[in-house]
Each structure stands twice: as C-alpha cells, then as structure tokens.
Amino acid sequence: MDEKVVIKTKHGELTLQQLAEAQPGIARQMKEIGERFHVLYYAAKAGNWKLAQHELNVVISIFRVGGALRPKFNQDFTTFTQSHLNPISEKIRAKDWKGFEDAYSKGIEEANKLHEKHGYGFIRYVLPKNPPEHFDLAAHE
Numbered sequence: 001m002d003e004k005v006v007i008k009t010k011h012g013e014l015t016l017q018q019l020a021e022a023q024p025g026i027a028r029q030m031k032e033i034g035e036r037f038h039v040l041y042y043a044a045k046a047g048n049w050k051l052a053q054h055e056l057n058v059v060i061s062i063f064r065v066g067g068a069l070r071p072k073f074n075q076d077f078t079t080f081t082q083s084h085l086n087p088i089s090e091k092i093r094a095k096d097w098k099g100f101e102d103a104y105s106k107g108i109e110e111a112n113k114l115h116e117k118h119g120y121g122f123i124r125y126v127l128p129k130n131p132p133e134h135f136d137l138a139a140h141e
C-alpha cells in the first residue's frame with residue numbers, strides 16, 4: 001500500500017494521501033456542529049420542527065463521517081449520538097418542546113464533559129442568547 005495513487009485536478013496532481021489529509025478535522029467540524037446546534041434550538045422553539053430535524057440530521061452525519069476520519073473519537077461520537085442526539089431527535093419528532101429543552105441541555109452538558117475528557121476543558125459550548133439571524137425560523141408548511 002506504499003505506492004502513491006495520484007489524482008489529476010485542473011490545478012495539478014495530488015496524491016490520495018494529500019486529499020485525505022485535506023479533509024476537515026475535528027476542529028473544523030466542531031465549528032459547524034456548534035452553529036447547527038444553535039440553529040436547531042431556536043428552530044424548535046419557533047415550532048419549525050422540520051428545520052430543527054434537518055440541522056440535527058446534519059450534525060449526526062458530521063459525527064459519523066468525523067469518526068471515520070478521526071478513529072480516536074469514533075467511539076465517543078457513536079455513543080454520544082445514541083445517548084444524547086437520538087433522544088433529541090425523538091422529542092423533535094414528537095414536537096415536544098419541554099422534552100426537547102431537557103434533552104438539549106443534557107446534550108450540551110455531555111458535550112462539555114467530553115471536551116474535558118479529551119483535554120479541551122477550556123472549550124465549553126454555550127447556547128447563544130439570541131436566535132440566529134440568517135434563517136427565517138417560522139414554520140412555512
């Protein structure tokens with residue numbers, strides 16, 4: 001497996017290894033997860049359950065792909081999805097705001113514990129006080 005597979009692009013040649021290394025790592029993925037976690041809270045609050053579900057689905061899929069790219073986080077991503085993200089999804093499907101709020105805050109608590117576990121105790125996610133301004137959060141059915 002030592003031989004290099006070279007891909008031709010319009011900008012020049014790249015090896016598969018260079019392409020693999022150029023994939024976003026956990027820091028870049030977390031940035032997107034943080035944003036989507038913000039949007040999904042306020043979407044649910046406004047009753048736009050479809051938007052909330054969409055944002056959560058994307059978060060779950062980032063964790064799945066992220067785990068393949070960074071095996072050392074794979075187990076925690078999978079467990080976190082099962083124990084904290086799937087319950088949020090259930091509350092969204094049930095359009096249960098109170099249940100959603102509870103599951104959501106447990107998710108933040110656990111995420112911050114995991115940051116600490118991996119040596120990033122200085123990174124604590126906090127739900128922004130204001131809704132995102134770049135979405136119309138109203139449910140347009």
Ligand code: HEM
Pocket residue numbers: 026027030031033034037073076077080107108111114115118120123125
């Ligand atoms: C929905 C839940 C989560 C949210 C909202 C969240 C949010 C964040 C945010 C905002 C950052 C800082 C990104 C930056 O600006 O550099 C971060 C970093 C990080 N998160 Fe999470 N996180 C979540 C779940 C998790 C889970 C389950 C793990 C499991 C291991 C994890 C591990 C990490 C690590 C290791 C970093 C540091 C990455 C680096 O800079 O190299 N997070 N997270």
